[in-house]
Amino acid sequence: MYTAEISRRNPSCFLFLVDQSYSMAEPFGGGEIETSKAQAMADAINRSLDTLVARCAKGEGVMRYFQVGVIGYGSAVGPAFGGELKDQELVWIDEIANNPLRVEERIKKVPDGTGGLVEMSVKFPVWFDSITDNGTPMSQALWQAHTIIEGWVNQHSTAFPPVVINITDGESTDGDPYPASEAIRELQTDDGNVLLLNLHLSSRRGSQIHFPDSEIGLAEQDKYAPLLFKMSSPLPGFMRGAARDLDYDVSDTARGFVFNAEIKEAIQFLDIGTRAANMR
Numbered sequence: 001m002y003t004a005e006i007s008r009r010n011p012s013c014f015l016f017l018v019d020q021s022y023s024m025a026e027p028f029g030g031g032e033i034e035t036s037k038a039q040a041m042a043d044a045i046n047r048s049l050d051t052l053v054a055r056c057a058k059g060e061g062v063m064r065y066f067q068v069g070v071i072g073y074g075s076a077v078g079p080a081f082g083g084e085l086k087d088q089e090l091v092w093i094d095e096i097a098n099n100p101l102r103v104e105e106r107i108k109k110v111p112d113g114t115g116g117l118v119e120m121s122v123k124f125p126v127w128f129d130s131i132t133d134n135g136t137p138m139s140q141a142l143w144q145a146h147t148i149i150e151g152w153v154n155q156h157s158t159a160f161p162p163v164v165i166n167i168t169d170g171e172s173t174d175g176d177p178y179p180a181s182e183a184i185r186e187l188q189t190d191d192g193n194v195l196l197l198n199l200h201l202s203s204r205r206g207s208q209i210h211f212p213d214s215e216i217g218l219a220e221q222d223k224y225a226p227l228l229f230k231m232s233s234p235l236p237g238f239m240r241g242a243a244r245d246l247d248y249d250v251s252d253t254a255r256g257f258v259f260n261a262e263i264k265e266a267i268q269f270l271d272i273g274t275r276a277a278n279m280r
Contacts, residue, residue, distance in 0.1 A: 002236040004160040004191035006065050006276055013067045013090065013152050013162035014052070014274055016045055017141050019201075020074030023170055025132035028202050028262055037169055037201045038130035040263050045070060045167075046126050048270045053097040055276060062094040065276070069148065070127070073141035075134035082128055089148050100125035138172035142180030146187070153189050161192045165273045166231075167266075169201040171224050181231035195233045197256035197273045199266060200225075209259035211235065211243055213251040218259070225259045232257035242272045 006012050024038035049068065056065045067090040072080035079089050082101040106124040109117040149162050164184055187194040202208070207221055218225035232255040235243070243250045246268050258269050 001192035002160065002238065004158060004189070006160050008064050010159050011065050011067060011156065012160040012276070013069075013149070013156075015068070015090070015145055015148060015162060015164045016048075016070045017138075017145055017164065017166040018042075018045065018070060018072050018080060019136055019138070019168035019170070020072040020080075020131045020133065021136040021170065021173075022074070022132050022134060023136075023203065024074075024130070024201075026169075026203060035263070036130070036132070037203075038132045041167055041201070041266065042126075042128060042130035044263075044267050044270055046124070046128070047267075048274050049096055049127055050125055051271075052093055052274060056093045056097075062097045064092050064094055066093045067091065067152070068093060068096060071141055071144060071148075072128075072131060073137050074131060077137055077140045077144055080128040080131075085127065090152065096127060100127055101129070102126050135173035136168065136170050137174040138166070138168060139175045139177045139180055142166070142177050142184060146180055146183050149184060149187055149194055153187050153194065157189055159189050159191065160276075161189050161194045162187075163195045163197065163273055165197045165199065165270065167199045167201065169203050178227060178231055185233055192236070193233070195236070195256065196231065197269070198228045198232045198258075199261060199269045200228055200257075200259045201266060202260045202262050204260075208261060208265060209257070210248050210265070211250045211254040212257065213253040213255065221259065228259065229255060229257050239272055239275060242275050246272070 025036050056063045069090040070080040079087050084099040085091050104124045105121050107119050108122045145164055184196050215226045235254050235256050240250045
């Protein structure tokens, strides 16, 4: 399972679900970092999209190894891309490469070769902006993801299974999200079940939970943590390996779930979740 070759003839799919509720305007960790959760995750997902583009670049072109979507949920539930990609649920990776909303100039610190750091201007493509408004209609977002992914797997029965990454900082405000999460995880291709990963962002100072393998102790941290654990897929071997490479203690039965993540852990989670196991 989870060994199908990813190629132009047999592409795969990533779908990001992004909480855009009002609370996402708050900073990480109860104010330790000034950047809002919404802006930090918009930057992180835009960076992940740019990385996927780079992984699919061959010669002078970008190969159609993936379709990718970003669904936001807050005052509304729907596609979050801007510009030419607006209102599209899934987009081929070469279309993403060719249609950023804008390209910003960002300052990045890089080693200067003598043990210090120097600031360098880099280009940073942006495909969607952060939005913060209203509640957290997670159940609706997950059901919409189910509809999108169900249609995709019906057309790509031999593909490496799609990966759905749900990013949130709070509880669902439109009912129990578990049934929708279960329906997503039951979808499958010949290579295995769809993977649903859940990233909970830090809203307060407190303990973090990384890739647990049981519910033991989760309720002591937060009443919401056990539900997110149950909503999350077991990590396949190559993702467990990627997590261990980043020094996480991950068992063979770990699930794709991190609770109360700060910015660094959130970025690492996206990196693990968007690893391609067997790209041609």
